[in-house]
Amino acid sequence: MSVAAVATMVLMLLLLAGFWLLQAGLTAGVAYVEGKVEIVADLRDVPGAEAALVVEARALAVDVAALPEVRTVHFVSKDEALARFRERLRERGQVDLTGYLDRNPLPASLEVGLVDPREFQPVVDLLSSRSEVVDDVVEVQQLIERLTSVTNVLRTGGLVVLVLVAFVVLFIIVNTIRLAVVARREEIEIMRLVGASDAFIRWPFIFEGAFVGLLGAGAALLVLALLAGPVGDLMYGFFRVLPLELGTLARDVVLLVVGTGLGVGVLGSWLSVRSYLGR
Amino acid sequence: MTSASPPPPAYDPARGREPAAGTGAAPRPVLTLRGVGKTYPNGKVALRDIELSLAEGEFVFLVGPSGAGKSTLLRLLIRDELPTSGEVIVDGADLARVPRRRVPELRRRIGIVFQDFKLLPARTVRDNVAFALEVTGTPRGRIRPAVDRALAVVGLAAAADQLPTTLSGGEQQRTAIARALVHEPRLIIADEPTGNLDPLISWEIIQLLLRINELGVTVLMATHNAEVVTSLRRRVVALEEGRIVRDEVGGYHRED
Known part of the structure; x- marks a missing residue:
């Protein structure tokens, strides 16, 4: 040819x-991009009871990880949260005033990565039901749907x-x-x-x-x-x-x-x- | 062997031809059409109720105006088309019953010659003739002698290594005839073989076909060449509007 x-x-x-x-x-x-979607649960922060709350938070993390919808669970301790906050300030070139605080005000949190971002409801339900540990589940529904x-x-x-x-x-x-x-x-x-x-x-x-x-x-x-x-x-x-x-x-x-x-x-x-x- | 003289008796399609003088038994038909009709899918009726039989060794002209159905009839014989009614029997085989994959074997028993020669321009005369054997898987050792024989019959042995484009029209048609002969067919079908040739060369081609006929090959030739048909006094089958209107020994036109 x-x-x-x-x-x-x-x-x-x-x-x-x-x-x-x-x-x-x-x-x-x-x-x-979908893998970046996380459900973030801020944990309760009771001065003096940090160690006990960490134990409970770890137990909750194990329960959450057992859900089939969940891909990753990351426990962010108070210290890690503060470190991230400082990092962000430095990146923006802002003055770091956290050294003047008498106590770390940032809560610990759980960052839950999902297998499928559309299947978030069971995770939100589980986190919300444990109000003795979880202070607030950040609202993600609208973001995920969009x-x-x-x-x-x-x-x-x-x-x-x-x-x-x-x-x-x-x-x-x-x-x-x-x-x-x-x-x-x-x-x-x-x-x-x-x-x-x-x-x-x-x-x-x-x-x-x-x-x-x-x-x-x-x-x-x-x-x-x-x-x-x-x-x-x-x-x-x-x-x-x-x-x-x-x-x-x-x-x-x-x-x-x-x-x-x-x-x-x-x-x-x-x-x-x-x-x-x-x- | 049949020859031009004496003229054979008038032809009766129902009985087949009278036996040739001195041979005894009636020759069996090479092809038979019974009640054949052909209507194309677009509704055009090309052939109606055709009854035709050619005995072995005959030389028959098929005449009629353009569009009378000559080409359709020839296409039925090589099973390029199937009839819509009736049966076509070639060399003992009912073509409607021949499965597709056996059609090539059937065509090898028929030699076909066309008005436009249908030679391959990039191949020499010898290769064009050999092509007909090559495509059927003939062993190489058998091709060469068969091709030489066919070229000798048509008188082109000297031009064997030339390309068709360097040849005259008559030589090209003789190449095509050699290709039709190389399978040693019992029947040669020629569709207006002299249509593109001047009168002198046409006569040469007709003489060649007559000589091949004398070798025992049945020849069916569709033609418009009135002069040739009339002077040869052979069997003439005339088609008009898809029907056989005349089937007798005679000239190109009705003579009574």
Whole structure:
């Protein structure tokens, strides 16, 4: 088949791989943001009873961690809370006056990370029911609902765009191969008329389709590999925070590109030749 | 062997041709059409109630105006189309009962020649003829002698290594005839084989087909060439609007 067919294959596979990576990044970003959603429970702060409250708080943390909706539980002690507060002040360049306090006024707290930010109610209920330890559960319901509505749109939108791009890619590749087959329809017709079997007529085209597919996939992967270095450096800070498994992602892209190239090449040839094989 | 003279007796489609002089038993039909009709999916009726039988060794002209159904009839014979009614029997096989995957075997028993030659321009004369054997998986050692034989019959042995584009129209058509012959078919179907050729070259092609017929191959030739048909006094099957309106030994036009 033609150089044009291979070139189209390369461009379309790059498009598909690009959108696949974008979708993976988007999903990871959304998961990252959702993972940041925490339920924070401020604990009671009774001067003199700190040690007993810490014991109770740890017991509560174990109960909370036992809930299936909970991913992580972090106990923030009074000291840690104060340390964070000071850190924040220093970052903002504000004067740290906490040294003049006679007592640490900040409460200890539990920070509960969720498996799914939409499933917050059981955790809130459990924390609220232990009012002897928990002073206040910070209201997160509205925040979570807004966040999940945005992330749901992003997830669905990303998937829809990816599926659309996949369809466009399949359509264009199959059509390109069809053109290559149309150019040889006379040869196909002659083969039929002199008594070639369908299989005999088909296999060179299937072979060529597979060849174009693999060649296109190889070229596309080469381009991606060359791009991976610079783009990775550029976006290192971004990718580092995302829960992306780069090894798995690279393997998926290789499978996607090679599988699509080979599959569409063969399928396109098969469909295109079939329409000339007659009844 | 049949030859141009003496003319065979008038043809009776119901009985088949009278046995050729001196051969005894009636030759069995190479092809038979019984009550064949063909209506295309768009509703156009191409053929109606066709009764036709060709005995082994015959040379038959198929004539009629454009659109009379000649091409459809030829397409039925190579099972490029299936009839909507009736049966088409070629070389003993009812084509409607031949499964798709056996169709190639059927086509190898029929040689086909077209008005536009249908040669592969990038292959030499020899390779074009060999192509018909290659695509059917003939062992390489058997291809070469068969191709040489076919090229010798059409008189193109000297041009074997040329490309079709360097040949005259007549030579290209002879290449196509060699390709049709190389399977050693019992039947050759020619669809307007002289339609693109000037009168002199047309006669050469007709002479070649007659010689092949003398070798025992049945020939069915669709043509508009009135001069050739009229002067040869062979069996003529005339189609009009999808029906056989005449089937007798004679000229291109009705003579009574």
